[in-house]
Amino acid sequence: MADVGADEGTQSVALPNATVELISLDAGVATLKISGQLDVSTEHVVREALEQATNDGANELLLDVSALEFMDSSGLAVLLIAARRAPVELRNPPEIIRRLITIAGLANTLPMTPDA
Template identity: 40%
Template sequence: MDRGTVGSASRGRLHVEIRHHGASAVVTVTGELDHHTADLLRESLEGCLDDGYARLVVDCSRLEFMDSTGLNVLLGARLRAEAEGGGVHLAGMQPVVARVFEITGAEAVFTVHDSVDTALSD
């Protein structure tokens, strides 16, 4: 059950949109995720977890850049989501973003999907 967009926010070069789909929160991230914009994603993910959505699907299909600060935000959300019985699923990563996960080995600790649809059907 998709309830449409339930929240969105922008900070500089980053836009975050949240919608609910059943027991999952789908967080679409657009733009550049770095030291200057990471707090926006952190606050959005924490808000979803605070609202009881322990299964987070992060739509990375419009994410153009991510540095280690962004990776740390996702790792922190993953730890909290798993502690609450859920997890963080990454969907639609562009090659430039996927490379950050490959280089750091972080791809091994996330469930990665080709698209949001496949993440939601998992």
């Protein structure tokens, strides 16, 4: 896995169905973009990127999920584990992701906002 440390600029890790890109790490806030599918076959890439961001000093995680096409319970678990380490905010979630989080009763734990 590529190092997603902030000191090396924007970096991304890609699998056939997923991409995680560290956009910035500034003043304790990490902004990452997650694209494609967050499921059992790709969750480890997202988990490692979120862990690396918090290990590098992020105390808040802003996740641009506007290009996330699918997420299963493995993806939800990754986001919940990350939320234990630092507050997570999902930016611009597609309707299918918004519905999944709402139906699961996780909208308070994983707040969703339009792109700021």
